[in-house]
Amino acid sequence: MRLTETADVWWKNAVVYCLDVETFFDTDGDGRGDLRGVSQRIDHLAELGVTCLWLMPFYPTPDRDDGYDITDFYGVDPRLGTHGDLVELITLAQDRGMRVIADLVVNHTSDQHPWFQSARASRESPYRDWYVWRDEPPPDADKGIVFPDQEQSLWQYDEEAGQYYLHRFYKHQPDLDITNPAVREEIMRVIGFWLRLGLSGFRVDAVPFLIDPAGSLDAADLPDPHDYLRDLRAFLSRRSGQAMLLGEVNLPYKETRRFFGDEDGDELTMSFDFIGMQRLYLSLARSDPAELVKALRERPDPPEEAQWGTFVRNHDELTLDKLSDEERQEVFDAFGPEEDMQLYGRGLRRRLPPMLGNDPDRLKLVYSLLFSLPGTPVLFYGEEIGMGENLAVEGRNAVRTPMQWTAEPNGGFSTADPNDLAVPVTEGEYGPEQVNVAAQRRDPDSLLSWIKQLALRYRECPELSWGKYTILESESPSVFAHRSDYEGGRVVAVHNFADQPAHVTLAVAGNGVGVRATDLLQDGTATVREDGVLELDLDPYGSRWLRITQLGDRYVL
Numbered sequence: 222m223r224l225t226e227t228a229d230v231w232w233k234n235a236v237v238y239c240l241d242v243e244t245f246f247d248t249d250g251d252g253r254g255d256l257r258g259v260s261q262r263i264d265h266l267a268e269l270g271v272t273c274l275w276l277m278p279f280y281p282t283p284d285r286d287d288g289y290d291i292t293d294f295y296g297v298d299p300r301l302g303t304h305g306d307l308v309e310l311i312t313l314a315q316d317r318g319m320r321v322i323a324d325l326v327v328n329h330t331s332d333q334h335p336w337f338q339s340a341r342a343s344r345e346s347p348y349r350d351w352y353v354w355r356d357e358p359p360p361d362a363d364k365g366i367v368f369p370d371q372e373q374s375l376w377q378y379d380e381e382a383g384q385y386y387l388h389r390f391y392k393h394q395p396d397l398d399i400t401n402p403a404v405r406e407e408i409m410r411v412i413g414f415w416l417r418l419g420l421s422g423f424r425v426d427a428v429p430f431l432i433d434p435a436g437s438l439d440a441a442d443l444p445d446p447h448d449y450l451r452d453l454r455a456f457l458s459r460r461s462g463q464a465m466l467l468g469e470v471n472l473p474y475k476e477t478r479r480f481f482g483d484e485d486g487d488e489l490t491m492s493f494d495f496i497g498m499q500r501l502y503l504s505l506a507r508s509d510p511a512e513l514v515k516a517l518r519e520r521p522d523p524p525e526e527a528q529w530g531t532f533v534r535n536h537d538e539l540t541l542d543k544l545s546d547e548e549r550q551e552v553f554d555a556f557g558p559e560e561d562m563q564l565y566g567r568g569l570r571r572r573l574p575p576m577l578g579n580d581p582d583r584l585k586l587v588y589s590l591l592f593s594l595p596g597t598p599v600l601f602y603g604e605e606i607g608m609g610e611n612l613a614v615e616g617r618n619a620v621r622t623p624m625q626w627t628a629e630p631n632g633g634f635s636t637a638d639p640n641d642l643a644v645p646v647t648e649g650e651y652g653p654e655q656v657n658v659a660a661q662r663r664d665p666d667s668l669l670s671w672i673k674q675l676a677l678r679y680r681e682c683p684e685l686s687w688g689k690y691t692i693l694e695s696e697s698p699s700v701f702a703h704r705s706d707y708e709g710g711r712v713v714a715v716h717n718f719a720d721q722p723a724h725v726t727l728a729v730a731g732n733g734v735g736v737r738a739t740d741l742l743q744d745g746t747a748t749v750r751e752d753g754v755l756e757l758d759l760d761p762y763g764s765r766w767l768r769i770t771q772l773g774d775r776y777v778l
């Protein structure tokens with residue numbers, strides 16, 4: 222093992238788990254989850270194999286965008302707990318070998334933030350130019366609206382201020398002007414503050430918007446906006462050598478690659494693979510991995526110590542914005558045909574199991590892909606047990622319902638009256654009676670047991686995260702196979718996207734004499750022929766991971 226594979230580049234082969242404190246576990250019976258609740262359930266995460274816990278915003282908020290509208294970047298919302306509770310949680314997590322990161326949402330504040338309140342009140346306010354103001358909105362004010370169901374413009378007139386302000390998201394989220402050195406300094410202070418409290422980095426919200434100075438009047442005179450991201454990263458690394466930045470960048474691959482910085486990677490340490498995620502859904506809809514393969518072939522390699530974050534679901538709408546209109550329609554037809562399941566004309570507000578008709582084999586296939594595709598897997602709470610959405614809940618919140626711990630009322634999430642829950646529990650086929658942690662942890666065939674096994678094997682195979690991967694040709698169009706090599710180790714992962722069994726032959730070694738293939742997920746057999754070709758059978762929607770070894774190599778567990 223090389224020195225670079227030591228734990229301080231930990232994000233390279235982490236298992237990231239995102240949760241909303243508000244909907245995870247409620248310890249005081251007020252219907253809202255709390256930080257103490259996450260602490261109490263930390264061993265569920267440890268057992269699952271999580272190595273990095275990503276907390277969605279827990280800062281003080283009027284909660285008009287589920288906490289992404291912040292009134293104090295240094296605070297903890299009293300409804301969720303205190304700084305003390307957070308430090309306890311970080312300590313407990315560390316004891317289980319888990320790091321904690323949190324959302325850094327500094328593209329904008331809430332309009333209730335004291336900075337904005339002061340800024341709008343007077344042109345003389347020291348905070349006035351922390352935001353972006355204009356006397357008249359620019360001609361393209363209606364271009365690039367993120368929430369088209371609620372907003373018609375990126376510029377909002379403020380009576381009190383007598384000017385328009387820029388807001389890329391909701392109008393109650395005015396954008397900060399990051400070209401202002403005072404704002405930049407303050408953001409650094411915020412980063413420094415949370416690192417001191419023990420966070421190991423941040424999921425950075427809306428990175429392209431954050432660094433884009435376009436709203437600023439003198440934008441043309443400004444240097445490369447990536448300089449700012451480089452500065453942020455440099456500051457972060459000075460303060461903590463083990464801290465990371467996981468960026469939300471939903472752009473074409475070539476542009477996303479720029480956010481990793483130069484060859485040594487001096488900007489984001491990780492970036493979500495939005496394109497791969499969207500192509501994966503198209504592949505699933507077609508029972509044909511070709512689109513996923515296309516994405517992987519296009520995907521630039523990150524700098525050596527950076528990493529792609531792979532995911533199949535996050536807390537927002539499942540965006541399909543980078544597919545063509547026809548492709549998006551295909552995914553809508555397959556996985557969300559009703560209008561109520563769709564959002565903003567570009568995404569789905571559904572979780573994976575209902576999209577796949579709760580087919581256990583198909584679900585297992587998708588998670589096997591998530592853990593074996595090159596990158597670091599990022600899970601969204603509830604995925605490990607196959608939770609569904611609640612379409613009765615408005616907008617994106619349909620997938621942010623309470624975690625289902627037991628079959629008890631409220632899914633064991635809270636003792637509050639169901640009418641007092643911050644978000645109602647999912648009902649019916651995907652409700653807590655059918656889908657919960659307690660039942661699945663006792664069932665070796667459950668999705669939870671499968672995901673635990675995948676997490677463990679993924680951690681045992683540095684080839685998958687650190688290695689160089691090669692897409693393997695096979696005669697079956699429904700099969701996706703890839704090989705990952707690292708430091709003499711070799712792992713092959715094979716996935717069948719079709720509902721029919723498949724037989725494939727794959728070139729896994731130059732010469733097959735003395736070569737063995739050992740199944741890592743199941744008790745299976747596979748023959749490597751003398752010409753180095755592996756012969757393999759796959760069940761419908763089957764997945765297999767195999768370690769390829771030479772005679773004389775160490776015995777594979």
Ligand code: NOJ
Binds near residue numbers: 290
């Ligand atoms: C991206 C977040 O993922 C989303 O939930 C939020 O509404 C916007 N950024 C605004 O912060």
